[in-house]
Structures are given as C-alpha cells and as structure tokens.
Amino acid sequence: DVKVTQSSRYLVKRTGEKVFLECVQDMDHENMFWYRQDPGLGLRLIYFSYDVKMKEKGDIPEGYSVSREKKERFSLILESASTNQTSMYLCASSLPGQGARQPQHFGDGTRLSIL
Amino acid sequence: AQKITQTQPGMFVQEKEAVTLDCTYDTSDQSYGLFWYKQPSSGEMIFLIYQGSYDEQNATEGRYSLNFQKARKSANLVISASQLGDSAMYFCAMREGEDSSYKLIFGSGTRLLVRP
Numbered sequence: 001d002v003k004v005t006q007s008s009r010y011l012v013k014r015t016g017e018k019v020f021l022e023c024v025q026d027m028d029h030e031n032m033f034w035y036r037q038d039p040g041l042g043l044r045l046i047y048f049s050y051d052v053k054m055k056e057k058g059d060i061p062e063g064y065s066v067s068r069e070k071k072e073r074f075s076l077i078l079e080s081a082s083t084n085q086t087s088m089y090l091c092a093s094s095l096p097g098q099g100a101r102q103p104q105h106f107g108d109g110t111r112l113s114i115l
Numbered sequence: 116a117q118k119i120t121q122t123q124p125g126m127f128v129q130e131k132e133a134v135t136l137d138c139t140y141d142t143s144d145q146s147y148g149l150f151w152y153k154q155p156s157s158g159e160m161i162f163l164i165y166q167g168s169y170d171e172q173n174a175t176e177g178r179y180s181l182n183f184q185k186a187r188k189s190a191n192l193v194i195s196a197s198q199l200g201d202s203a204m205y206f207c208a209m210r211e212g213e214d215s216s217y218k219l220i221f222g223s224g225t226r227l228l229v230r231p
Contacts, residue, residue, distance in 0.1 A: 042224055
C-alpha cells in the first residue's frame with residue numbers, strides 16, 4: 001500500500017512565523033501535491049511537483065512556497081504565516097504516465113492554526 | 116465557473132438503505148476522469164472509485180457504483196446497503212486530460228450521516 005506521511009496532525013503557530021509542513025511518500029512517486037481544505041470550498045491546489053526540484057503553481061499559491069530536494073519529500077512553506085492560512089493541509093502523491101485512472105494518494109492531513 | 120458541483124452539503128440515510136450523492140461537472144475536454152473520495156472524521160482521503168470519460172460501462176467497486184451520464188455531465192455516487200462506517204465527507208473530483216500528473220479539481224463535498 002502507498003504510504004503518504006505528513007509530519008504533524010496538529011500544529012499551532014503565531015502570525016509572522018515561518019512554517020514548514022513536511023510530506024514523505026514511500027512509493028517512489030514522481031508527482032506530489034499540496035492542497036488546503038476549507039469548509040464549503042473543498043480542496044484547492046496550492047503547488048505541485050512533477051519531479052525533484054520541479055514545481056508548478058496551483059490555484060492558490062500566494063503566501064506559500066515549496067521545496068522538493070528529494071523524490072520522496074515535498075515541503076510546503078508558509079513564508080510569513082497569517083491567520084487566513086489557518087486550514088487543513090493535505091499532501092498527495094501519484095505516479096505519472098499511467099493513464100488518467102491513476103488516483104492521487106493522500107496523507108492524513110495537518111490541521112494548522114495560526115494565532 | 117465551478118467545474119465540479121456538489122449541490123448537497125449534507126445528507127442522511129438509514130442504515131442498510133441505498134443513497135445517491137450528486138456530482139455535476141463542466142469541461143470542454145473530450146478526455147477526462149472522475150473520482151470519488153471519502154474523508155472520515157479522522158481526516159484521511161480515501162479513494163473510492165474512478166470513471167473515465169471513454170468508459171462505456173458505469174464503474175463499480177463493491178458497494179460503490181457510479182451513475183455516469185455523459186450527456187448530462189453528471190457522475191453520481193451510489194452507495195448500496197449503507198453502513199454506519201459510511202458516515203463521512205464525500206468529494207467528487209475531476210482530472211482533465213490523460214496524464215495522471217494533471218491536477219484534480221474538487222467539489223465542495225457532501226457530508227453523509229448514516230442513521231442506525
């Protein structure tokens with residue numbers, strides 16, 4: 001089974017802090033994604049990565065950056081945390097080139113509160 | 116314009132009965148894929164079922180089936196013989212194109228509560 005592990009289930013940080021959310025997958029997937037989930041809005045894509053050191057902006061990249069130095073690890077960075085970044089953050093991974101049927105596999109999520 | 120619409124914010128169903136969760140989508144691509152995910156209160160997203168735009172038959176996976184009506188652009192999830200463990204949020208999602216590296220576009224979700 002694919003295992004996507006997010007470093008924290010719950011995190012509380014202060015406004016202005018630099019925040020790191022870590023995600024590791026164990027299935028050698030090329031593709032990795034970061035979403036945020038808010039009530040009534042579903043999941044929205046922040047950033048994704050096709051390969052090591054590659055990154056692409058998603059729908060809501062403002063205030064975030066990412067890092068992919070190793071294939072198995074994809075980090076989301078809140079450069080200067082703000083209260084409107086309080087949310088549930090979900091990491092996902094998938095294989096490329098397997099046809100459209102390949103699902104994304106998700107981690108358990110990180111509930112981040114910015115005070 | 117929303118690409119994935121789930122019009123039911125919340126639904127109830129009696130245990131052992133069937134329930135249909137609605138999903139409509141909007142795309143100009145001929146090739147696309149539709150996914151349903153389940154999210155229990157614990158937070159993880161669990162992949163349930165997939166329907167490809169060129170699939171001639173409706174997808175089925177155990178108690179889950181997908182009522183795919185291409186002309187109406189709808190992909191409703193049917194859960195048969197509901198169980199208490201089916202209580203969760205359910206998300207419909209779409210991938211446009213053939214490559215699995217394409218992003219998923221999610222609906223706002225439907226919260227299902229199964230009554231004993």
